[in-house]
Amino acid sequence: MGEGRSGRAHDRAERPEARKALSRRADQAATRIAAAADATTTPPPTTPPPTTGTPVERHGQLRVCGTTMCDRSGARVQLRGISSMWLNWETAPYAENLSALTWMRDNWNLQVIRASMGVEPAGAYLSNPGKARAQVETIINNAVSAGVYVIVDWHAHEAQNNQSQAVAFFGDLARRYGHLPNVIWEPYNEPLQVSWTNVIKPYHQAVVSAIRAADPDNIVVLGTPTWSQAAVWNYGHFTSISPPCSCFGSACGGSALPTRPGR
Missing domain, CATH: 1.20.5 (Single alpha-helices involved in coiled-coils or other helix-helix interfaces)
Incomplete structure (x- = not known):
């Protein structure tokens, strides 16, 4: 027991x-x-996008994907940068200065520069095409050297009145620069309050056809009525087409060019 x-x-x-x-x-x-x-x-973890190199080295060929812009790997991209003054009125041509462009790339995180080539005023493209074209080509070549994107802008409010000149201008530049991933075309800056169907769209179709004959890939930004503030989606059969939206200062929702951390 x-x-x-x-x-x-x-x-x-x-x-x-x-x-x-x-x-x-x-x-x-x-x-x-x-x-x-x-x-x-x-x-499995995906490979993060590259963080070194120039903007063009990081993103390569751009394209429109849905309602946004994507790079060669399919990642969404938002480019930030500056526009020149109307080139015919630019008295201190910083936009044509490679050193200034490189400095803005390295210190302001600039990824794109817009070459705003005036068309209609005195001293602009229609009255001095040689000078205007040389200014634009300088900016294109500087952008290529700096590895940033460049918007070639036909800066006019009534571009439909000079359609043949625009077709010749963009057709020629597309043949010579359309192979570069740096280039974005903008054939009509800010149309006025005119008809999309009867005025603006036929103009765009003519200019885009000239561009696409030599450049099938690069994005084309098409201005819309009321200074590019009207939403229009009926662009036709073209690919890599994007509508712009013009805004200025605080209307754009904040600073367009954030500086690097600590600056």
Whole structure:
């Protein structure tokens, strides 16, 4: 009897330790099951986009994807940069200065520059095409050297009145620069309050056809009525077409060029 009572007491003493051991083994098994489940359901990590190199080295050929812009890897891209003054009125031509462009790239995170070539005023393209074209080509070549994007802008409010000149201008530049991923075309800056169907769209179709004959890839930004503030989506069969939206200062929702951290 004494031995039986002693054996039962010994069993009772071992039971808490046994329960603890079982609990530890159960926890370990649960951990292994969870790890196995994660291995089968969690997708492998993707390669992050490059963070070094120039903007064009990082993103390459751009394209329109849905309602946004994507780079060569399919990642969404928002370019930030500056526009020149109407080139015919630019008295201190910073936009044509490669050193200034490189400095803005490195210190302001500039990714794109817009060459706003005036068309209609005195001294602009229609009255001095050689000078205007040389200014635009200087900006294009500087953008290529700096590895940034460049918007070639036919800066006019009534471009439909000079359609043949625009077709010749963009057709020629597309043949010579359309192979470069740096270039974005803008054939009509800010149309006035005129008909999209009867005035602006036929103009765009003529100019885009001239561009696409030599450059099938680069984005074309098409101005819309009311200074490019009206939404229009009926562009036709062309690819890599994007509508602009003109805004100025605080209307754009904040600073267009954030500086690097710490600056």
